[in-house]
Every structure is written in C-alpha cells, then in structure tokens.
Amino acid sequence: MIKNYMEDIIDHILPDLIKEHKDICTCDRCIEDIKAVALNKLPPLYIVTEKGLVYTKLNELKSQFKINVITELALAIEIVSQNPNH
Template identity: 55%
Template sequence: MPKNYMENIVDHLLPSILENFENICLCKQCLEDIKAFSLNHLPPLYVSTSQGYSYAKSNELDRQFKINVTQKIVEAIEIVQNNKRHDMK
C-alpha cells in the first residue's frame, strides 16, 4: 500500500498554522478532523519511500504548493471549529 505523503506534509505544516489561531479546540478529535478534512480536499501524493521522505521533511517545498496546502488546512480548521463533533468544554 503506497503511503500518501500529503499526510506528512499536513503534519509538518499544521503546528505552525495552529499557532495563528486563538481560542480553538486542540483536542485529539478536532485535530483528527482537521487532518482528515485537509487530506480529503488535497490531492494525494504518492511517491517512492526515499523520495517521499526527503520531500516531506524538506523545508524547500515549492512556495505555491505550500500556500495551497496551507489554505486548505486553514479552511479545515475553520470548518471543524464551527462544527465540533463534541460538546463545548
């Protein structure tokens, strides 16, 4: 089963994006929903293991690509926070 490296890229970018948000829920469920939503709205990225590893770890990700992924993650955060699947704490 090939690995979708978009997942690594989302994992890589998510923490710094979350820092720009205040008063959002960062529980496991919301984080999982944010990731799932992002990945559902981004094209999967299947590459060979060694290539994928360096690609996902690289800070040299193409600028426009990074902007596109960041936009989807921001969208995901907003949608998940407006539709939390659990009660307010």
C-alpha cells in the first residue's frame, strides 16, 4: 500500500494551529480546504514499507521540517479564512 505520510503529519499538527486561530471557520469543508492547500505546497512523503515509515518519522523530528509544515499550514489557514468555499 502506498501512502502520503505528509497527510498524517498535517492531521497531527493542524488541530493545535486551529486552537491558536479561534476566529476561523472549522467546518469540515474549511478544514479539508486548509489541508489541501498545505498539501499542494509541501513535498509528498510517500511510504510503502515500515522501514520507509521509520525513516520518515525520523525526518519529521528535524526542526526545519516542522517549521516548514507549520508555515504552510498557517498560510493555508489564512487563504481559506479569506476565501471560504462553504
């Protein structure tokens, strides 16, 4: 099974960012739009094996990696907040 692990990373980080932005809409459509915008800007992290998962999780611990993900999510929150599709 092939999987884009970046989706899991976003699912893990996004709830904390949403708590910091209390003025944004948190309907399912807006949340999915935020994820889509961020995923389109971030490089995919496709994994197929457990070894790939371990390597990817180690990479996730690097601070620049996390900063990049948070930055793209914050930008996506702003984009969707200014142009909601619901």
